[in-house]
Every structure is written in C-alpha cells, then in structure tokens.
Amino acid sequence: MTLLSVNDVLNVKKPADRVHMSMSSDGKWLAFCIDGKSESRSFGVSLAVEGNTQWVCNLETGESFPIAIQANSSWGGVWSPNGETLAFFADIHGEAQLWIWTPSDCSLKLGSEIVVRPFFGFEKPIWTNDGLHIIVKSLPSQEVDDNHFSSSIPSIDAVFKNCNSKPQYYTTSKNTKDEANVSNTSWVNRYRADISLINISTGKDKTLCNGFKPAGLAISNDGKYLAFTNCTGEERINTQQNIFKLWVVTLEPNIVTKVTKIEKKVRMDYGLSFSWGLDNKTILYTTSGPLSEGGLWSVNIQYPNSAKLDFSPDGNQIRREFDGPIPLKNGEIVMIVNGSLCVYSPSRSIEKMITLDGREIVAVFPITNQSDEYVIVQTVEKCNAIYGFYCIDYETDESDKIFEEPNAHLPWFEGGSLYQKSRSHECISFFSQSANEPPILKTIDVKSKLIIVESVLNEVNKNQLGISQLIKWEKGDVTLRGALLLPKNIKGKVPVIIRVYGGSMQSNNVRYYGLSPSSADNHQLFATRGYAVFLPDLPMLRSIEPAEEISMAIENALNELVKHPQIDSERIGIIGHSFGGYSALVAITRSPRFKAAVISAGIGNLISYYTKFDPPNFNYGWVEDGQVNLGATLWEDKERYIRNSPIFDFHNIQVPVLIVQGTQDHISNEEAGPIFSSLNRLGKTAELVFYDEDHYQGSWKEENLKDYYKRVLGWFNKYL
CATH class of the missing domain: 2.20.25 (N-terminal domain of TfIIb)
Incomplete structure (x- = not known):
C-alpha cells in the first residue's frame, strides 16, 4: 500500500472555515475560499482567516483558479449587485485591504488604502444596493491590542518580559459573581474595529461609527440602514454566555449618519443570528448560549429597547449560532428548530413544524x-x-x-x-x-x-485510501454511532486508534475526507499505514461529573468497537486534542484497555487550570459552566474538582503516554509540564514534546506538523 504523506494532506484544497460563497447575478461566476496556512503575518489578517485563498469558478467551463496569488491571505469575496466585479480582502501589500477583481479582463484593483479588520471569515464586504459603495470593518485610529486576533498570542510570561520592568497592576474590583471583567486585553477586543463606507469609484472612505466591537453586520432590504451587534463580553465570570448590544446606522446619502442603540442586552454566541424584517423597520433575532431561552425576538428600530419575545418553542430551543430567522412574503417567519422547519406566524402567534x-x-x-x-x-x-x-x-x-x-x-x-x-x-x-x-x-x-x-x-x-463505515449501538433509548475508517485490503485483524472528544458527536465526520473537515487531522495518514481509526459519539448531559460521563461513554463505544471482526481488541491506541486531550487522560486513568496514548494540548488538573493566572482570560466560566461544567466553585466542592481531574489518578495509568504541547498556546500551555512531571515521578513511560506553536495543529508550520506526525506515528508503531 502506498503511504499517504503529510504533504499529501496539507496540499488538499478544502473550503475555508465559515467563509461564505458568492455567485454573480448572471450565474456565470462562483466565488469561494480555500483553507490554507501562511508562514508570515500581515497587519489586519486574523488567525481565523490567515492563509486562506480566494478562488473563483467559471460556471460555464468548470475551471477554478485563485485570483490573488500575490497575497499570503485572501478571502471574503462578494459579487457586486450587477455581477461585474468581485470585492474581497487580501494582504497583497502586506496588510489587509479591500480589493476588486473584474472577470472580463481578470484585473485586480485596490479598492481603498484603509486597512480592514474583520475577524471571522463570514465578516465579508457588504455592497450597498446601488453597487457604488462597500461597507467594511476597518482598523480603528486608536491603538489596538492584537492578543486573540493574530496567530501569535503571547503567554503571560511574554507579557511580563516585555513590560520594561514597569509594575503590572490588576484588581478584583469588577470580578464579582454577577459582572464579568472586560479589560483592554480581553478576547472581545478581537472584534475592535471601525465601520467604514468605501466609495468604489474614488477609493475614499467615510467612517460610519467607531469605538465599537462589531460582530455581525446586515444591511436592510431597502439599503437605508445597517444593523450590527457590538460584543461586550461574557455576562458573568462564571459562565460562557456572550452578550451583544444591537445598533443601527443610517446609510441614506442625504441624511447625517446616526448611530442608535436598539437593544442593550442580546444573548448570542457569535452575534450573527439576526435579520431584517421585510418592513425594513423590524429586526428579528434568536438567542443562544447557556443562559438564553433560545427563542425568537423582534424589535422595531423606531422604538429602541423594546424587544419582545415572540416565540419560544415548547420543549425545544432555536439556538442558532450562524444564521438568523428568515422573513417570508406572507408575513410569516421560517427558522430551524431541532432539525425541523418551523414556520411561525406573528399575527396569529402560532407555529407549525415541517x-x-x-x-x-x-x-x-x-x-x-x-x-x-x-x-x-x-x-x-x-x-x-x-x-x-x-x-x-x-x-x-x-x-x-x-x-x-x-x-x-x-x-x-x-x-x-x-x-x-x-x-x-x-x-x-x-x-x-x-x-x-x-x-x-x-x-x-x-x-x-x-x-x-x-x-x-x-x-x-x-x-490507496481507507474506507469508512458506521458502527451503531444503543444507550438507553438513544442510538449512538461511531465513524470507523478501515485500511484497504485488510488481511487479518488490525490495530485501532480511537480519537476522543467528550461531548462531541464525532460520527458526523464519517463522510468527510479523512474523517475530518481539517487537513491537520486527516486520518488517512493512519489508515494508509495499516491502522483503523474510530471516532465515536461521546455525548455529555451536563451532569457536573464530566470524568464519569466521558469514561462511561468511551467504554460503551469500545464494547461495540471490539465486536468488529477486523479490529484487534488487544491493540487499541487513543488520541485526543484540547478537551479531547482531557478526555483521553480520563480514559487511560480509568481503563486498562489501551496500549498507547497521545495527549495533545490536554488538561490534567482542573484546579490549576481553574486558578490559572492568564489575565483577562480567567477560566472560571469554562470550568463552572462550560465544557467541564462542574457547577460549583472550587471552594464549594473541592472534592468534585479532584474527582474530575485526571492527574489525581495518574497512578492508575498503565499505558505509555506521548504529550504534545505548543508553547504559544494560551489555552493549555501550562498543563503539559505538570502532566509529564507527574508521570515521571510515578515511573510511567512518557515523552513530552514542545513546539513553538499555537493551540491547534491546523495553524502550525509545515516542518513542525511533519515532526508531530512522525512522532505520533512512531509512538503508535512502537507500542501498538
């Protein structure tokens, strides 16, 4: 069998994460974005889009090609209303700017000299209805903090080293249970930007508003208003509920620009789940997050701060992260509720599910x-x-x-x-x-x-590639699944590597290339080397005992996996990244079934992680109410923290452990050392590898990613 190389998977062209497609109005051209990596940073290019490449497809010939090969990063292409030009972002001159591409002669033109500053890929250029102007998020005139915006996020040690011996001062005055501390270095500042209007014919820009942290933007159907959500941070320090304010900006050319706050407290994840009503006066939105009721709201922009809850489905929650409700011509509103199409009539206050x-x-x-x-x-x-x-x-x-x-x-x-x-x-x-x-x-x-x-x-x-199939099992009255990737031309039983991530329904990846939307996790690298790979569903019910839930879910999945006639139950390896690393640590402390383990960016001690000093990203909300969900402070139930911290059960580990950690990883960079030191003191077999990289391998340099896979494959080859 021919081995698939890391280069093979890194060169695969996949759609970029959350960068929308756009089609020209004549149906001749399709704009789309391809995922990638950049070896260098550019001002105004965020870690969410760095390395992306803007492509177009000629829908008459099927030919596809990139349009800005000079750029390290390009993304966000949107066709003009007349379909004659494409506006997109690119760092051709070393900083993120607006560019215009014309298909008739394949020409590129700089749209404006200003530096744009969108964060996510869905924060694309917005054409005005007349096609004469484009609205963008732009760099503020005030100095901005690039923490959590660029791909190089400094650790607290780096902050101290760069402070020129000046005192660093912090206060707990705002850290109450009911008020989150949003400082000048908070993660919400990744949204900091002005909103600017660019004249396409002259390249001149006009600032519509500044001093905000805009997330989602949407222009009204008549083109007279722009609505945007302004991120204000987490609602409380012990929850991961994000809060946004809803604002509206006037766009009419003969009217002085006016910025109006329409609603002061909107619970959303990304600030995207809103849309304009057909009357151009109403904004519809759905809420999401752990503290939201997950309902449909509406607010009339002529009566600010008067939002009303129109609809909350019985026994369900709408809770959409990336899409808003859709108004219909008959006055009804359509949205998705629990996998069904919900059609809601505001005039009659009734709904139907299709x-x-x-x-x-x-x-x-x-x-x-x-x-x-x-x-x-x-x-x-x-x-x-x-x-x-x-x-x-x-x-x-x-x-x-x-x-x-x-x-x-x-x-x-x-x-x-x-x-x-x-x-x-x-x-x-x-x-x-x-x-x-x-x-x-x-x-x-x-x-x-x-x-x-x-x-x-x-x-x-x-x-040369492995073939996937689904394995199913019952847990109570629920059917669970696992995605299994088997090597081609199997002879006898093969070793298997199980990838774990508590709370994730990983079987949804069964049809993705290499069982992953990301090239960095392409499991064909294992399959072409004779390994089966298993990605089981590991649901969590927020029981405040995550370790017990995860270990039981993994055990149930393993019981079904070993029934497969081509799986060698005596050669099972386990791998996990981030919360998956925590999940894998839980598994190997509670089960003797594994023969080798790889822990990537894992968390072993919830007490140290909970109290980690990393201002302002204190981890209270993640532990108390987020993925871990212990439901209490450390001082209210310290035994629960100990029970759910794998490090206290490391003496039970009987499996060799490879630990991988990026030193620039602000999420878990302080966990790998204590995990290794503990295993070393206990006399366990372990290795620790540090890379000068960020949290996720998808952003790593090619040479480091190659070394990572060489070590991971070598580890499993040695012990499986």
Missing part, C-alpha cells in the same frame, strides 16, 4: 426571490449519512427532493454551499466529499435536478 421523513434539516438557504412560496433546505439522513437538498413549500408543507448522495456537504453558513435564483438560473453550488474523496465543487440545476458543472480541485489515488 419535517422530512428520516431527515434532519440542518440549514435553510437565504431567500433570493421573495415572490416564491418555497424555501431550499440542506438535509442529512443521519442513519446512513446521506446529505442532500430539498425544496419545501411553506404554504402546503409539501417537499421535493432535489439531490442526495452519500457524501458530506457543509452548510452554507460554514462556506460549503450556496443557493441562488435569478431570471436566468436557479442552482445550488456545493462542496462534496467522502472519507476517501477530497472535496469536489459541484453545481446542480434545481429544476432539472442535474449536476451541470463539476470542478475537480484535487487529484488523488483513491485506491
């Missing part, structure tokens, strides 16, 4: 033609991992399948698909991939239901 037999609705495409009486949705049939697109008539509740296949499709808001309808076309463009097929770009005609364009972005020999 379901698809055996399928979960994962996304509703934004409506591109208000005269229609239907919406296009993305679906997944989870039992067999079948992905597709359906048309649903929201008046009659009738549905019609457009297309389905046993390949994974990312939702539109994650940058994996797009629907558009105009007079000349109605089509869906989407990335399609499977465990042994890297992403391919397809376009389907909605009416004929035929694939009309395919653009092959990657060439790969499928014959």
Whole structure:
C-alpha cells in the first residue's frame, strides 16, 4: 500500500472555515475560499482567516483558479449587485485591504488604502444596493491590542518580559459573581474595529461609527440602514454566555449618519443570528448560549429597547449560532428548530413544524426571490449519512427532493454551499466529499435536478485510501454511532486508534475526507499505514461529573468497537486534542484497555487550570459552566474538582503516554509540564514534546506538523 504523506494532506484544497460563497447575478461566476496556512503575518489578517485563498469558478467551463496569488491571505469575496466585479480582502501589500477583481479582463484593483479588520471569515464586504459603495470593518485610529486576533498570542510570561520592568497592576474590583471583567486585553477586543463606507469609484472612505466591537453586520432590504451587534463580553465570570448590544446606522446619502442603540442586552454566541424584517423597520433575532431561552425576538428600530419575545418553542430551543430567522412574503417567519422547519406566524402567534421523513434539516438557504412560496433546505439522513437538498413549500408543507448522495456537504453558513435564483438560473453550488474523496465543487440545476458543472480541485489515488463505515449501538433509548475508517485490503485483524472528544458527536465526520473537515487531522495518514481509526459519539448531559460521563461513554463505544471482526481488541491506541486531550487522560486513568496514548494540548488538573493566572482570560466560566461544567466553585466542592481531574489518578495509568504541547498556546500551555512531571515521578513511560506553536495543529508550520506526525506515528508503531 502506498503511504499517504503529510504533504499529501496539507496540499488538499478544502473550503475555508465559515467563509461564505458568492455567485454573480448572471450565474456565470462562483466565488469561494480555500483553507490554507501562511508562514508570515500581515497587519489586519486574523488567525481565523490567515492563509486562506480566494478562488473563483467559471460556471460555464468548470475551471477554478485563485485570483490573488500575490497575497499570503485572501478571502471574503462578494459579487457586486450587477455581477461585474468581485470585492474581497487580501494582504497583497502586506496588510489587509479591500480589493476588486473584474472577470472580463481578470484585473485586480485596490479598492481603498484603509486597512480592514474583520475577524471571522463570514465578516465579508457588504455592497450597498446601488453597487457604488462597500461597507467594511476597518482598523480603528486608536491603538489596538492584537492578543486573540493574530496567530501569535503571547503567554503571560511574554507579557511580563516585555513590560520594561514597569509594575503590572490588576484588581478584583469588577470580578464579582454577577459582572464579568472586560479589560483592554480581553478576547472581545478581537472584534475592535471601525465601520467604514468605501466609495468604489474614488477609493475614499467615510467612517460610519467607531469605538465599537462589531460582530455581525446586515444591511436592510431597502439599503437605508445597517444593523450590527457590538460584543461586550461574557455576562458573568462564571459562565460562557456572550452578550451583544444591537445598533443601527443610517446609510441614506442625504441624511447625517446616526448611530442608535436598539437593544442593550442580546444573548448570542457569535452575534450573527439576526435579520431584517421585510418592513425594513423590524429586526428579528434568536438567542443562544447557556443562559438564553433560545427563542425568537423582534424589535422595531423606531422604538429602541423594546424587544419582545415572540416565540419560544415548547420543549425545544432555536439556538442558532450562524444564521438568523428568515422573513417570508406572507408575513410569516421560517427558522430551524431541532432539525425541523418551523414556520411561525406573528399575527396569529402560532407555529407549525415541517419535517422530512428520516431527515434532519440542518440549514435553510437565504431567500433570493421573495415572490416564491418555497424555501431550499440542506438535509442529512443521519442513519446512513446521506446529505442532500430539498425544496419545501411553506404554504402546503409539501417537499421535493432535489439531490442526495452519500457524501458530506457543509452548510452554507460554514462556506460549503450556496443557493441562488435569478431570471436566468436557479442552482445550488456545493462542496462534496467522502472519507476517501477530497472535496469536489459541484453545481446542480434545481429544476432539472442535474449536476451541470463539476470542478475537480484535487487529484488523488483513491485506491490507496481507507474506507469508512458506521458502527451503531444503543444507550438507553438513544442510538449512538461511531465513524470507523478501515485500511484497504485488510488481511487479518488490525490495530485501532480511537480519537476522543467528550461531548462531541464525532460520527458526523464519517463522510468527510479523512474523517475530518481539517487537513491537520486527516486520518488517512493512519489508515494508509495499516491502522483503523474510530471516532465515536461521546455525548455529555451536563451532569457536573464530566470524568464519569466521558469514561462511561468511551467504554460503551469500545464494547461495540471490539465486536468488529477486523479490529484487534488487544491493540487499541487513543488520541485526543484540547478537551479531547482531557478526555483521553480520563480514559487511560480509568481503563486498562489501551496500549498507547497521545495527549495533545490536554488538561490534567482542573484546579490549576481553574486558578490559572492568564489575565483577562480567567477560566472560571469554562470550568463552572462550560465544557467541564462542574457547577460549583472550587471552594464549594473541592472534592468534585479532584474527582474530575485526571492527574489525581495518574497512578492508575498503565499505558505509555506521548504529550504534545505548543508553547504559544494560551489555552493549555501550562498543563503539559505538570502532566509529564507527574508521570515521571510515578515511573510511567512518557515523552513530552514542545513546539513553538499555537493551540491547534491546523495553524502550525509545515516542518513542525511533519515532526508531530512522525512522532505520533512512531509512538503508535512502537507500542501498538
């Protein structure tokens, strides 16, 4: 069998994380963004988009190509209303700026001299309705702190080393139970930016507002207003509930710009789940987060601070992170609730749920033609991992399948698909991939239901790659699954590596190339070397005893895995990253079934992590109410902290442990040393490797990622 190399997986072209597609109004061009890495930093380029590359596809020929090869990072392409030019961000001159690409002559033009400062990939340029101006997030005139914005996040030690011996002062005056401490170095400052209006013909810019931390931006249908959410941080220090304020800016050319606060406290995750009503006076939004009720709200911009809860579904919560409610021409509102399409009538205060037999609705495409009486949705049939697109008539509740296949499709808001309808076309463009097929770009005609364009972005020999399948088991009245990747041409039983992450439904990755949306975690690297890889569902019910929940969930998954006729139950390895590293540590302290373990950026001691001094990113909320969810302070129940900290059970470990840690990792950089020191004192077999890198391998330099996989594969080769 030919071995897949790290270079092979790093060079795979995959859609960039949460960078939306855009199609020209004539249906001839598709803009999309490819994930990547950059070896150098540019001013205004955030860690969320660094290394991305803006591409376009000619939908008549299927040819795809990048449009800014001079840039280290380019992203966010959006077509003008007339479809003649594409606006996007790029660092061609060493800093993030707005650029314009024209397909008629493939020319590039700098849109403005100002430095733009979006953080996430979905913070794209916004064209005004007349196509004459573009709205962007831009660099403030005041000095900004790049902590949590760039890819190089200094540790507290680095902060002290650079303070020129000046005293560093901190106070607990704001750290009460009911008020979070949002300082000048808080993570929310990654959103700090002005909002600017750029004249495309002259390149001149006008500041619409400053002094904010804008997240989501949306222009009203009539083009007269811009709504945006302003991030103010976490609601309380013991929770991870994010709070936003909702503001509106006037855009009418003959009216003095006015910025109005519409609502002072909106609970959301990313500040995105809002939209304009068709009356251009109402803003609709749904709430999300641990303290939210997960309902539908509305507020009239003429009556600020008068938001009302319109709808809260019985026994469910809407809680959408990346998409807002969609207003319909008949006055109703459509959104997704628990995998069903919910159609809510504000005038009658009633709702109806539209379901698809055996399928979960994962996304509703934004409506591109208000005269229609239907919406296009993305679906997944989870039992067999079948992905597709359906048309649903929201008046009659009738549905019609457009297309389905046993390949994974990312939702539109994650940058994996797009629907558009105009007079000349109605089509869906989407990335399609499977465990042994890297992403391919397809376009389907909605009416004929035929694939009309395919653009092959990657060439790969499928014959060398492993094949995936689903394993299912019952836990009470719930069916759980695991994604299993098996080597090609198996002879006898093979060793298996189980990747764990408490609370994650990892089986959803069964149709992704290498069982992962990320190239850094492509499990074909193991499969082509004779290993099976298993990614089980490990649900958590917030029981305030996470270690017990995780260990029991892993044990149940293992019991089902070892029934497989091609799995060697005597050669099981385990790997976990971040909270997955914590999960793997829990597993090896409580089960003797493993023969080798790799802990990447793991957490072993919840007490030290909880009290870690890393201003202002105190970890209280993550431990008390977040992923760990111990539900109490250390002083209220110290025994619970001890029970759920694997380090206190390290004497039970019987497996060799490889520990991997990035020194620039502000999340868990102080955990790896004590994990290794403890194992060393106990006489356990362990190795510790430090890399001058950030938290996740997806952002690492190529040489370090190659060394990482050499060590990981060597570890499993030695002990499995």
